[in-house]
Each structure stands twice: as C-alpha cells, then as structure tokens.
Amino acid sequence: MAQDSARQAPAAPAAPARALLASFLPALAVGIGSSxxxxxxxxxxxxxxxxLWGPLPDALGIGPYSAVWILVMLTATGVLVGLVVWKAPGHAGPDPATLGLTAVPLPVGTLPGLAIAAMLMLAGGPSLGPENPIIGVNVALAFWLGHRLAPRAPGPLWPLLAEAGTIGALFGTPVAAALVVSEALAGRPMRGALWDNLFAPLTAGAAGAMTTSLIAHPTFDLGLPPLGHPGWADLLAAVVIACAGALLxxxxxYAFPHVHRAFSRLGHPMLALPLGGLVLGGLGVLGGHLTLFKxxxxxxxxAHDPGGWTAGQFAGMAVVKLAALLVAASCGFRGGRIFPSVFIGAALGLAAHALVPGVPETLxxxxxxxxxxxxxxxxxxxxLFTAAVLVASPTIIALLCVASLPAWLLVTGRPQMQLKEDGTAIR
Incomplete structure (x- = not known):
C-alpha cells in the first residue's frame, strides 16, 4: 500500500531554482528595455x-492656457491623432476602450503609429495616461524579440514580463507590478507556488522600476503631512469618501458604453477624434488648465496648496476631469485611465477636506x-497601493483597507470601464 501511494504521489521538480534562474536574464532585459x-x-x-504650451502660444501672443489656445490645441490634437489612426499601418492599434492593463502582442508594424498617437495625446492635453499604449508597445516588442532570440521559451512569458516591467517603470516600484500580476494569475491555473510564478515578473518589474528611478527619479509622494494616530472619525471619513469616490x-x-457608441456612430476617426478634441477643449476651458493632461x-x-480652492471648486474639477476622461476614452485617443482617475479622486478628497476641515487632507x-x-x-x-503611496503615511493603510471593503461592495459585479469588441461593457 505504501508503495502504491508513493507511485501516485506527484514528483517534485528536480531543480526549481535552476528553472527560475533561467528566466532571470530575460526578465532583467525585458524590464530594462520596457523602462x-x-x-x-x-x-x-x-x-x-x-x-506647445509655452513658447508657441507666447510667440503668437496668446496665453498658453487661454480659452482660445485650449480649444485650438485640443481640437488640433484630435485632428493629428485622427490622421495617425486613419493612415498609420494597423491604425495605431485596437480601440483603446477595449483595453486594460494587459495586452495581446500587436504586429510590429502597428507600433510606430501607436507610439506617435500616444505621444501626441500626452503632449496635447487629453485626460488620459501613458499606461495602455506603452504596455502595448513593450508587449509587442518583447514578444517579437523573444521569439527570435529564445524560441524555446514559453510564448506567454514575454507579454507577462513586458507588462510587469512597464508597470514597474510607470510606478517606480516593483510592488505595483507584483500586485497586478498576482491579480492576473489569480484567474489562471498555476503550476507551482505563487512565488515561483512571480519570480520572473517581479524581476522584470524590479528592473523596470530601478531603471526609471536611476534615470528619472520619479516620485508619487505628494509631500502631505503624515496622518497621526487615527480615530473613529477618521475611519468614518475614510469609508464615506471612498464610497463617494466609487459612486462617482x-x-x-455606466455612461461609457453609451458615449463610446455615440462616437462610434460617426464612423471615421477623422470625425470622432477632432470632435472629441473639441469637446475636451470646452471641458478644459470650463475646468481650467489643471483638468488637462494625464x-x-x-x-x-x-496637494501643494489644499487651501487654495473652495470645496465647490475642487468638486467642479473632479466632475470636469471625470467627463474629460469619459470623452477621451470613448472617442479614440490612445491612453489609459489610471492617472486621470488619481486626479479625480484627489480632487474629491480635497473637496471633502475643504467642506469638513476636520478631515485631514492626507486622508x-x-x-x-x-x-x-x-x-x-x-x-x-x-x-490600495496607489492611494497609499500618494500620501506615504503608514498609519493610513489600516483605514484604507477597511474603507476598501464597503467601496468594493459598491463596485463588484457592476460593469467595468472596459468594453468588449461589440461595445458592451465587461463585467
């Protein structure tokens, strides 16, 4: 009986450390390249x-953030990105409304158009971040080069490494990459322990983060005063504000599929993107220059001057930025939704602080x-990670964990801000 049990027991890997070490150099290279x-x-x-927002309007005798220049620049950005989407090989990649933080490898010929469209968007002022386009570019290049230089490596390895390396580079820390990959792996069958599966992506994320940190010295810390010993009022405030942010x-x-459908009915990027740019220009005039860009x-x-605006002004900026994010993501601009969402949430939190001064701005x-x-x-x-690193206050983490629970109950099972190919929301 003991012999039968021994035969049925699964065999342990012969050399797991050797297998993991074999992925170290490819992960290192992909992480550095992604950064x-x-x-x-x-x-x-x-x-x-x-x-575009300095010497050029000055030379024309126009204020860089005047209403005229904001309208001209956002509309012109829509025209230029529309031309790229229309004429570039591969049309600058798939509809960005269908993309999240993971990407399928695109044909290499699509990448120049995608990169140009993303850079024009980032410079021109639409309310989107760089994460989706740069992940798409890095995934495609890693997949293409990996298959040529190491054809025996598993195909899914290269996109995973590129996603982790890019996220590490974007946030300046491998922790963000590890968290994103962990959530992605939770929905897939895994072979071996979790940390065996995380070894290569975490290496790529660390390499991407360190490269970014050494070259550009980025920081997410807003320099706010640390939160002292939290009390029951702080816990209540955290729950209420987090739930308000989730509802906003x-x-x-919920509006995303409908706005996306309205722009899609125009039938051509040279109609949808310039019109989207014009709408974004109007929103920029309404909300001011702080509601532009990523x-x-x-x-x-x-955050540098939380007393410089009233609660109504903070709330107005949050609403305008949310509308700008919705329009930019719907009309075809190539970009991601995380960085504008950070602005919206921060403006909402500062509105709460201005309305109830007892709520610390950090919280x-x-x-x-x-x-x-x-x-x-x-x-x-x-x-949780992004909210915590913005304020760099260890005592706030417990409050955020508690506040995330009712906020998660509000959002779970609801549609996501990502669409299927047929234009319906993913759940």
Whole structure:
C-alpha cells in the first residue's frame, strides 16, 4: 500500500531554482528595455508639451492656457491623432476602450503609429495616461524579440514580463507590478507556488522600476503631512469618501458604453477624434488648465496648496476631469485611465477636506483615490497601493483597507470601464 501511494504521489521538480534562474536574464532585459522605451516616449511627449504650451502660444501672443489656445490645441490634437489612426499601418492599434492593463502582442508594424498617437495625446492635453499604449508597445516588442532570440521559451512569458516591467517603470516600484500580476494569475491555473510564478515578473518589474528611478527619479509622494494616530472619525471619513469616490466613478462606468457608441456612430476617426478634441477643449476651458493632461503633475499642484480652492471648486474639477476622461476614452485617443482617475479622486478628497476641515487632507486624498480607482480599474491591490503611496503615511493603510471593503461592495459585479469588441461593457 505504501508503495502504491508513493507511485501516485506527484514528483517534485528536480531543480526549481535552476528553472527560475533561467528566466532571470530575460526578465532583467525585458524590464530594462520596457523602462527605457517608456522614458523615451514620455520624455519626447514632455518636450513637445513644453513647446506647445509655452513658447508657441507666447510667440503668437496668446496665453498658453487661454480659452482660445485650449480649444485650438485640443481640437488640433484630435485632428493629428485622427490622421495617425486613419493612415498609420494597423491604425495605431485596437480601440483603446477595449483595453486594460494587459495586452495581446500587436504586429510590429502597428507600433510606430501607436507610439506617435500616444505621444501626441500626452503632449496635447487629453485626460488620459501613458499606461495602455506603452504596455502595448513593450508587449509587442518583447514578444517579437523573444521569439527570435529564445524560441524555446514559453510564448506567454514575454507579454507577462513586458507588462510587469512597464508597470514597474510607470510606478517606480516593483510592488505595483507584483500586485497586478498576482491579480492576473489569480484567474489562471498555476503550476507551482505563487512565488515561483512571480519570480520572473517581479524581476522584470524590479528592473523596470530601478531603471526609471536611476534615470528619472520619479516620485508619487505628494509631500502631505503624515496622518497621526487615527480615530473613529477618521475611519468614518475614510469609508464615506471612498464610497463617494466609487459612486462617482461608477457614473462614468455606466455612461461609457453609451458615449463610446455615440462616437462610434460617426464612423471615421477623422470625425470622432477632432470632435472629441473639441469637446475636451470646452471641458478644459470650463475646468481650467489643471483638468488637462494625464493629471499626475496637476495632482501635486493641488496637494501643494489644499487651501487654495473652495470645496465647490475642487468638486467642479473632479466632475470636469471625470467627463474629460469619459470623452477621451470613448472617442479614440490612445491612453489609459489610471492617472486621470488619481486626479479625480484627489480632487474629491480635497473637496471633502475643504467642506469638513476636520478631515485631514492626507486622508481625504487617499480615500478618494482609493474609491475612484476601485470603480475605474476594478483592481483592489493596485487601488490600495496607489492611494497609499500618494500620501506615504503608514498609519493610513489600516483605514484604507477597511474603507476598501464597503467601496468594493459598491463596485463588484457592476460593469467595468472596459468594453468588449461589440461595445458592451465587461463585467
């Protein structure tokens, strides 16, 4: 009987450490390459943004954030991106409304158009972030090069490494990559222990994060005062603000398929994108220049002077930015939804602080971002992580964990802000 049991017992891997080490160098290379490409694209976009929103309007005698220039720039950005989507090989990739933080490898010929469309978007002012396009570019390049340089490696390895390396580069830490990959792996059958499956992606994420940190020195910390010993009032405030952020985000989620369908009915990128740009220009005039662009630098400006605006002004910026995110994601601009969501959540949290001064701005921002990201991304770990790193206050983590529970109950089972190919929302 003992011999039969021994025969039926699964055999342990002969050399798991050797198998994991074999993926170390490919993961390192993909992580570094992902960071370099991200920094190159974002750097070029920033240089173009500086010209478009500085010397150029000054030379024309127009204020860089005047109503006229905002309308002209956003509409022109729609025209230029529309031309790229119309004429570039592969039409700058699939409809961005159908994309999340994971990507399927695109044909290499599609990548120049996707990169150009993303850089024009980042420089021109639409309310989207760089995450989806750069993940698409890095996944396609890693898959293409990996199959040529290491044809025996499993095909799914390369996209996973590129996603982890890019997310590590975007957030400046491998923790974000590990959290995203962990959530992705939770829905797939795994061979071996979780950390065996995380070894290569975590290596790529660490390489991407370290490369970004060494070259660009990014930081998400808003420099807010740390939260002291939390009390029951702080817990109540965290729950209320996180739930309010989740509900606000869900309004955009439910509107997303309808707004996307309205732009799709125009039938051509040279109609949808310029019109979308014009609408975004009007929203930019209404909300002010802080509601333009991806929103990370603008969040820091808000947090630097939390007393500089009234509760109504903060709430107005949150609503305008949410509308801008909805339009930009629906009309075809190539970009992601995380960074604008951070601005919306932060503005909502600062509105709560301005309305009830007893709510610390640190707590308001973190809880607002948490609720908004839960609704928009439907990724709990990334939402908690992003909210926590913005305020760099260890005592707030327990409050955020508690606040995430009722906020998650509001969003779970609801449609996501991502569409299927037929235009219906993913659940």
């Amino acid at each position: 370099v490409l991200y920094l190159l694209m974002s750097g070029l976009a920033e240089r173009l943004q500086e010209v 985000g869900l309004t955009a989620v 929103g990370l630098s603008e969040v820091k400006e808000l 308001g921002i973190a809880a607002g971002v948490l609720g908004m990201l839960l609704a928009i991304t439907r990724q709990g770990w990334v939402s």
